[in-house]
Amino acid sequence: MLSILDIIWVLVIGIIVLGFIAVSAMFLIWWERKVSAHIQSRYGPMRVGWHGVLQSVADAVKLLLKENIVPAGADKLVWWLAPFIVVVPSVMAFVVIPFGKNLIVKDLNVGALYLMALSSVCVIGIFMAGWGSNNKYSLIGGMRSAAQIISYEIPLILSMIIVSMQASSLSMQKIVAAQAGYWNILHPNMALAFIVYIISATAEVNRVPFDIPEAESELVAGFHTEYSGMKFAMFFIGEYTNLFIISAIAATLFFGGWQGPVLPGAVWFLIKTYGIVFVLMWVRWTFPRLRVDQLMGFAWKVLTPVSFFNLAVTGWLLLK
Amino acid sequence: MIKLAKNFVVGTWSLIKGLAVTIKYFFRPTVTLQYPTEKQPMSECYRGLVGLRPEKCIVCYQCVKICPTACLAITHKQEDKKKTLETFKYNMELCCFCGLCQQVCPTSAIIMTNIYEISVYDRKKLDINLLDMKKYDEWTNTTIK
Numbered sequence: 068m069l070s071i072l073d074i075i076w077v078l079v080i081g082i083i084v085l086g087f088i089a090v091s092a093m094f095l096i097w098w099e100r101k102v103s104a105h106i107q108s109r110y111g112p113m114r115v116g117w118h119g120v121l122q123s124v125a126d127a128v129k130l131l132l133k134e135n136i137v138p139a140g141a142d143k144l145v146w147w148l149a150p151f152i153v154v155v156p157s158v159m160a161f162v163v164i165p166f167g168k169n170l171i172v173k174d175l176n177v178g179a180l181y182l183m184a185l186s187s188v189c190v191i192g193i194f195m196a197g198w199g200s201n202n203k204y205s206l207i208g209g210m211r212s213a214a215q216i217i218s219y220e221i222p223l224i225l226s227m228i229i230v231s232m233q234a235s236s237l238s239m240q241k242i243v244a245a246q247a248g249y250w251n252i253l254h255p256n257m258a259l260a261f262i263v264y265i266i267s268a269t270a271e272v273n274r275v276p277f278d279i280p281e282a283e284s285e286l287v288a289g290f291h292t293e294y295s296g297m298k299f300a301m302f303f304i305g306e307y308t309n310l311f312i313i314s315a316i317a318a319t320l321f322f323g324g325w326q327g328p329v330l331p332g333a334v335w336f337l338i339k340t341y342g343i344v345f346v347l348m349w350v351r352w353t354f355p356r357l358r359v360d361q362l363m364g365f366a367w368k369v370l371t372p373v374s375f376f377n378l379a380v381t382g383w384l385l386l387k
Numbered sequence: 388m389i390k391l392a393k394n395f396v397v398g399t400w401s402l403i404k405g406l407a408v409t410i411k412y413f414f415r416p417t418v419t420l421q422y423p424t425e426k427q428p429m430s431e432c433y434r435g436l437v438g439l440r441p442e443k444c445i446v447c448y449q450c451v452k453i454c455p456t457a458c459l460a461i462t463h464k465q466e467d468k469k470k471t472l473e474t475f476k477y478n479m480e481l482c483c484f485c486g487l488c489q490q491v492c493p494t495s496a497i498i499m500t501n502i503y504e505i506s507v508y509d510r511k512k513l514d515i516n517l518l519d520m521k522k523y524d525e526w527t528n529t530t531i532k
Contacts, residue, residue, distance in 0.1 A: 102413070104417075105412075105413045105414075105417065106409045106412050106413050107412070108412055108415060108416075108417050108418045108419070109417055109418075109419050110417050110419045110421070113421065349406065349409060349410065349413075350406070352409060353405045353406050353408075353409040354402070354405065
């Protein structure tokens, strides 16, 4: 039976996680705009607050005040549910992310598996958004997203399995503990797994160069073309939260998580995570979008065989 | 097989080169000018709003005659042999900023300033008396050299 204290505890944790997600997403949106601007020799947002830090807050307020427009031919229920199904898994993923030695909501013994499962739920929301909008661009965007995420899931999971094999555990804290003093990335097979992971993860969160589900030049905005106001903001928050999560997972699995000298664990964890986020932003503002056939070919013909090969090599190394 | 390997190496190298270019630009200073607070300095020969140095004007009417759009209109009063300006009407609505008035002026009394922020909300404000110097403040804080 749940006591009152348990309920309060759950509420407190929920508020902390949601607050962190909101602040982190807004910070990442601002940061992405700044990084893109400086790569293009611009300033980016400068007017609202110091160097435009409050720009995202202003945007959020604007989106909150905007009218919510429902397309006439939309499948209402599916259309309404879609943004929640995109956001909820990204919030749930925070449960197993270890921010510090004891700074984890719940150290599940199947943590990595839990994350793999959640990353696939997101695609259902995107597909629902595409279908529910009753718009050909949205539908194509949703379809592409489903195809892409299903393809890239396989190399992603295979590279996560390699890490779990090394640590002989699926628990995120045990994976971090197994890397004490010697990060996973320093093993050659793990470095390969990291490259596969980061490519697949970029595809998983629909970022450039794998952003065909929301390719502006072809599909307007893809699956969220018909969304406005706070529903659109939820997709946006979901996207940036996912960006944070994939970077956090990469930091945990390959870069020793919260471990590091002098500074407290949470600081090290955030430094590593935001470092990876910066690399992803750097990649985003450098490369053009892949063609849809190249994209599928790359997942099935390159990444999947490479990860299977890597899996076999890692298994052989462990048994040797 | 060799072609594939070559493709892989060349492709990877090109990706790294691309990343190097963007990170180089990331650390370079930006080129944006924060417009209302920072302003682009205009060149000496920029033809902006027409300005007048009334103390130099000898009321020769050359500028009025040469003006292709007839946007200038002068009235004067004559005391003995000395002419003094009464009004110097300049209709900016008609002006084509050709600079002929500046070229023809024998004493360089009429000049093209480098004032370029000349949009107004009221059409009446386009018709200005150049003798009324205060009116320039409605467009800009810069004074005529």
